[in-house]
Amino acid sequence: MKNQYHFIRRSTVLLLLSIAIPFSGFTQKAKNQATSPIETIVTNPEGSGHSLTFEFRKGPGHNHPLMAIWIEDMDGNYIQTLYVARSIAKGEFNYGDKTGGKWQPGEILRPAALPYWSHKRNILNDKGNYMPRKGYEVADAYSGATPPADFNLNTRTDNPMNGKFRILIEVNQSWDWNSYWTNNKYPDDKEYKTSSQPAVVYAAVIDPQQKGEKTALQVIGRSHHAGADGQLYNDLETLTTALQIISSVSVSLD
Numbered sequence: 001m002k003n004q005y006h007f008i009r010r011s012t013v014l015l016l017l018s019i020a021i022p023f024s025g026f027t028q029k030a031k032n033q034a035t036s037p038i039e040t041i042v043t044n045p046e047g048s049g050h051s052l053t054f055e056f057r058k059g060p061g062h063n064h065p066l067m068a069i070w071i072e073d074m075d076g077n078y079i080q081t082l083y084v085a086r087s088i089a090k091g092e093f094n095y096g097d098k099t100g101g102k103w104q105p106g107e108i109l110r111p112a113a114l115p116y117w118s119h120k121r122n123i124l125n126d127k128g129n130y131m132p133r134k135g136y137e138v139a140d141a142y143s144g145a146t147p148p149a150d151f152n153l154n155t156r157t158d159n160p161m162n163g164k165f166r167i168l169i170e171v172n173q174s175w176d177w178n179s180y181w182t183n184n185k186y187p188d189d190k191e192y193k194t195s196s197q198p199a200v201v202y203a204a205v206i207d208p209q210q211k212g213e214k215t216a217l218q219v220i221g222r223s224h225h226a227g228a229d230g231q232l233y234n235d236l237e238t239l240t241t242a243l244q245i246i247s248s249v250s251v252s253l254d
């Protein structure tokens with residue numbers, strides 16, 4: 001009788017543990033999600049055009065990537081930037097200068113970071129490339145810190161758009177090597193080494209007549225691996241984690 005009692009008691013404890021452990025994990029996951037609110041970024045609040053809301057959700061390949069968001073007309077002509085990472089907008093990175101033995105902000109121009117956007121912007125600097133730097137910056141109204149995770153972007157166009165237009169996003173993450181884009185693929189190209197897998201470009205068409213409708217942006221190609229040109233390349237089969245930086249991104253016109 002005593003052995004039977006111990007068996008029943010032990011079985012009950014094991015049953016409770018089997019319930020409690022998964023529940024504990026679920027609770028911790030829910031807690032982590034609850035303590036990681038979606039960040040909201042606001043750019044160009046004084047714009048007199050359309051109000052746009054972006055919903056960006058990170059994917060498993062996300063690790064503080066650089067990105068730019070802009071608009072074009074239906075013929076592919078650049079109109080304006082809506083958002084670009086501040087380090088690119090200024091040409092200055094927080095860990096850009098170590099000449100004094102300690103990291104401090106300093107100028108770094110990275111043509112391979114967001115070449116499709118920078119060539120579309122088409123402002124040639126005094127160094128002979130299209131990257132923003134002192135004297136060629138993107139205005140503060142259109143830039144912001146790189147969000148560490150999921151975020152929403154509330155922004156406005158400078159002016160109302162006449163008819164349909166295109167929204168584009170270019171995203172790039174350094175050091176995301178894979179079996180094709182290896183760190184010795186172009187050993188003499190220092191710009192390639194700052195980019196690894198090339199930047200990925202997403203796009204969607206917006207119709208001002210369809211306000212409130214959420215539109216998903218889709219991948220349309222990749223940029224040059226070293227930023228040597230502003231072309232769009234369609235060979236995406238060599239990309240892996242670069243296509244997993246973004247889980248989903250959509251935009252709605254309010």
